[in-house]
Amino acid sequence: MTATVDAVMLEARAGALSKRSIKTTAKMAGIRLAIECMDLTTLEGKDSEGRVRSLCAKAVRPAPHLPDVPSVAAVCVYPNLVRVAKDALRGSGVKVASVATAFPSGLSSLEVKLADTKAAIASGADEIDMVIDRGAFLSGHYAAIADEIAAVKALCGPVHLKVILETGELGTYDNVRRASDLALDAGADVIKTSTGKVGTNATFPVAVVMCEAIRDYARRTGRRVGLKVAGGCRTTKQALTYLVIVKETLGEGWLNPDLFRIGASSLLDDLLMQYEKELTGNYAGPDYFPKD
Amino acid sequence: MSSIFEYAPAPETTKPAIREQYGLFINGAWVAPQSGKYFDTVNPATEETLARVAYASPEDVDRAVRAARKAYDKYWRKMRPADRAKYIYRIARAITERSRELAVLETLDGGKPIKESRDFDVPTAAAHFFYYAGWADKLEWAMRAGREPEPLGVAGQIVPWNFPLLMAAWKVAPALACGNTVVLKPAETTPLTALALAQIIQEADLPPGVVNVVTGDGATGAALVSHDDVDKIAFTGSTEVGKAIQRSLAGTRKRLTLELGGKAAHIVFADAPMEQAIEGVVNGIYFNQGHVCCAGSRLLVQESVHDELVVRLTERLQTLRLGNPIDKNTDIGAINSRAQLDKITELVQSGIDQGAVLVQQSCTLPDRGYYFPASFFTNVQMSHRIAREEIFGPVLSILTFRTPDEALEKANNTPYGLSAGVWTDKGSKNMYIAQHLRAGVVWCNTFNQFDPSSPFGGYKESGFGREGGVHGLYEYLAH
Numbered sequence: 001m002t003a004t005v006d007a008v009m010l011e012a013r014a015g016a017l018s019k020r021s022i023k024t025t026a027k028m029a030g031i032r033l034a035i036e037c038m039d040l041t042t043l044e045g046k047d048s049e050g051r052v053r054s055l056c057a058k059a060v061r062p063a064p065h066l067p068d069v070p071s072v073a074a075v076c077v078y079p080n081l082v083r084v085a086k087d088a089l090r091g092s093g094v095k096v097a098s099v100a101t102a103f104p105s106g107l108s109s110l111e112v113k114l115a116d117t118k119a120a121i122a123s124g125a126d127e128i129d130m131v132i133d134r135g136a137f138l139s140g141h142y143a144a145i146a147d148e149i150a151a152v153k154a155l156c157g158p159v160h161l162k163v164i165l166e167t168g169e170l171g172t173y174d175n176v177r178r179a180s181d182l183a184l185d186a187g188a189d190v191i192k193t194s195t196g197k198v199g200t201n202a203t204f205p206v207a208v209v210m211c212e213a214i215r216d217y218a219r220r221t222g223r224r225v226g227l228k229v230a231g232g233c234r235t236t237k238q239a240l241t242y243l244v245i246v247k248e249t250l251g252e253g254w255l256n257p258d259l260f261r262i263g264a265s266s267l268l269d270d271l272l273m274q275y276e277k278e279l280t281g282n283y284a285g286p287d288y289f290p291k292d
Numbered sequence: 293m294s295s296i297f298e299y300a301p302a303p304e305t306t307k308p309a310i311r312e313q314y315g316l317f318i319n320g321a322w323v324a325p326q327s328g329k330y331f332d333t334v335n336p337a338t339e340e341t342l343a344r345v346a347y348a349s350p351e352d353v354d355r356a357v358r359a360a361r362k363a364y365d366k367y368w369r370k371m372r373p374a375d376r377a378k379y380i381y382r383i384a385r386a387i388t389e390r391s392r393e394l395a396v397l398e399t400l401d402g403g404k405p406i407k408e409s410r411d412f413d414v415p416t417a418a419a420h421f422f423y424y425a426g427w428a429d430k431l432e433w434a435m436r437a438g439r440e441p442e443p444l445g446v447a448g449q450i451v452p453w454n455f456p457l458l459m460a461a462w463k464v465a466p467a468l469a470c471g472n473t474v475v476l477k478p479a480e481t482t483p484l485t486a487l488a489l490a491q492i493i494q495e496a497d498l499p500p501g502v503v504n505v506v507t508g509d510g511a512t513g514a515a516l517v518s519h520d521d522v523d524k525i526a527f528t529g530s531t532e533v534g535k536a537i538q539r540s541l542a543g544t545r546k547r548l549t550l551e552l553g554g555k556a557a558h559i560v561f562a563d564a565p566m567e568q569a570i571e572g573v574v575n576g577i578y579f580n581q582g583h584v585c586c587a588g589s590r591l592l593v594q595e596s597v598h599d600e601l602v603v604r605l606t607e608r609l610q611t612l613r614l615g616n617p618i619d620k621n622t623d624i625g626a627i628n629s630r631a632q633l634d635k636i637t638e639l640v641q642s643g644i645d646q647g648a649v650l651v652q653q654s655c656t657l658p659d660r661g662y663y664f665p666a667s668f669f670t671n672v673q674m675s676h677r678i679a680r681e682e683i684f685g686p687v688l689s690i691l692t693f694r695t696p697d698e699a700l701e702k703a704n705n706t707p708y709g710l711s712a713g714v715w716t717d718k719g720s721k722n723m724y725i726a727q728h729l730r731a732g733v734v735w736c737n738t739f740n741q742f743d744p745s746s747p748f749g750g751y752k753e754s755g756f757g758r759e760g761g762v763h764g765l766y767e768y769l770a771h
Contacts, residue, residue, distance in 0.1 A: 004717045006737050009568035019407065021302035021620035029297055212567050247297055248611050255297055 168200030201231025230263030320500025363501030403626030443471030549757025554710030557703030558588030709751030
């Protein structure tokens with residue numbers, strides 16, 4: 001039986017964690033960590049090869065004039081652009097993540113989803129970000145979803161599988177917990193909040209619930225599964241709060257790119273701006289940072 | 293292992309104005325005590341002296357009561373209620389405007405984490421003044437039909453050291469709204485925010501003598517209680533002192549409200565939302581280092597989830613940050629005084645001696661200041677002192693039960709009855725338990741929720757009378 005969640009106290013807890021004051025050395029360490037754990041993402045219908053190459057350059061060296069700043073963890077793209085990203089990132093250590101399984105809705109047949117995944121892997125994807133079928137979940141077809149995740153995982157083999165729950169469509173924290181437990185049991189390597197394509201994306205309380213599910217699963221099975229928060233994370237303050245949530249719920253053992261990711265597109269610019277501010281004491285204008 | 297993301301020190305940098313020496317606030321002015329004596333108030337986090345504070349002797353208390361009587365007859369009872377409201381609003385606004393400064397002052401003088409004084413004590417204190425300001429010209433709506441609201445006269449109010457400004461607000465705001473005048477006696481170890489409130493009241497230009505503040509110790513309080521010209525005593529503090537006050541007032545005309553100790557049952561059922569129940573338990577006992585009369589200090593957990601809860605709580609303890617309360621990331625601040633630290637230490641030793649098992653957060657305590665790590669006991673039996681006596685520190689006693697009725701029996705098996713908490717995902721069970729708990733406030737799937745519109749007070753030896761809400765008005769109106 002899955003654990004139940006009380007919304008009022010959960011939100012109070014998430015609110016308290018968001019009030020941690022992260023200053024000076026902690027802020028700089030946090031910013032570097034957030035960059036190191038970032039899936040720099042572009043998932044738009046207008047994405048092109050040029051756009052992806054440009055993003056990859058930024059992923060490898062986010063700020064050439066700030067040598068302490070690490071590369072991001074991965075670049076996240078649609079399957080058709082995996083090959084381009086793979087070429088652009090060769091030798092950099094930055095991974096290529098591909099969304100798959102009829103992203104973002106997941107409303108296709110299993111055959112199509114598996115074919116989608118297979119194509120992404122064949123193009124060189126190191127990581128697959130799959131979506132669950134929320135319609136099926138809300139109708140109570142939990143076993144069907146578990147089977148689907150297991151099937152995709154079987155296809156992935158060593159390729160890292162992130163399972164997107166799309167928490168903004170699940171309606172309740174109880175459902176977030178249930179979907180997390182389901183994905184964990186079905187073999188996910190990472191559970192991920194959102195596609196970034198619906199009104200509500202990652203939130204602090206949702207991240208707390210998912211961390212709790214991951215912690216309980218690790219306690220039960222010994223297997224460490226990662227968390228990815230995605231969508232809606234645009235500011236350094238938000239990113240640092242997610243680090244605080246992971247640190248205080250799962251522990252620092254989860255604060256590395258294998259077990260924690262932030263999926264974002266514009267966040268990197270704010271992180272760099274805040275980092276430079278900590279270094280120099282002054283805010284540089286946004287034009288001092290490349291806008292890719 | 294070194295930390296990859298350790299929080300850097302984040303001290304609150306606001307510096308409140310603290311005078312070297314404080315007189316008594318009597319008749320709208322700062323006056324030297326006739327006793328000629330002063331005492332030090334110290335920062336329990338560093339043991340440094342913050343200021344010297346006047347010691348009010350019985351003669352000083354008499355002066356304050358006479359000032360309050362004069363102000364009652366001359367100004368306050370005759371004032372249009374809407375005008376009284378304006379003054380109370382002014383106090384509320386001033387508290388809001390000076391909230392940061394007051395929060396820092398509260399933390400320096402009392403040892404509580406700045407995040408609590410900033411996010412709870414000060415805003416809630418302001419909220420009480422706002423709330424009761426609104427009542428001042430609407431009192432007939434609080435009365436039974438045909439009854440006119442009539443103030444009592446001079447109220448002597450004695451507040452404790454755990455929520456110094458907030459407890460002062462709980463008492464002063466309804467008294468003023470109802471048309472009474474006040475002599476306020478703050479606790480010996482935490483006088484500074486009450487004195488800051490006196491400054492605010494002076495700047496708000498209240499008529500002289502409407503609020504007077506006399507600082508001192510138990511003897512000062514006793515002089516106020518026994519003064520002939522006081523019409524009402526409101527006391528928050530220990531049950532022992534409360535009983536002494538009630539005895540001394542027997543046979544007098546004085547009205548009395550008492551808000552005393554507690555040993556609240558906090559009940560966790562097997563079907564509780566466990567992660568949040570743990571947060572509720574942590575909040576219930578470690579908020580303000582457990583210096584809370586309504587603290588959930590007796591955890592009753594259903595046997596089938598006892599072991600799981602203990603594992604989770606042990607883990608959670610390690611993430612609590614104990615240290616200088618002025619740091620914004622501190623969860624557990626300083627114990628209020630050396631005397632309180634000694635009392636906690638003695639009771640904890642009794643728990644060990646009686647066979648309970650102690651679990652504590654592992655952390656280094658600061659070299660100076662009074663600190664006690666967040667702790668809990670398992671294997672606690674109902675007969676243990678730690679299951680019956682109020683520890684008033686960050687120490688939880690965990691007991692078990694098997695059925696809802698056994699939970700109720702154990703929960704109610706205490707001379708106290710101030711608060712209680714229940715955790716279950718089943719609404720009907722929540723209602724059933726809440727209905728049968730003999731406690732003034734019962735929190736269901738939450739803990740430590742306060743609002744000025746909600747009455748607060750005890751059953752049994754936790755006291756009588758209510759503070760907050762409409763009920764809080766009755767304690768300051770003749771009936």
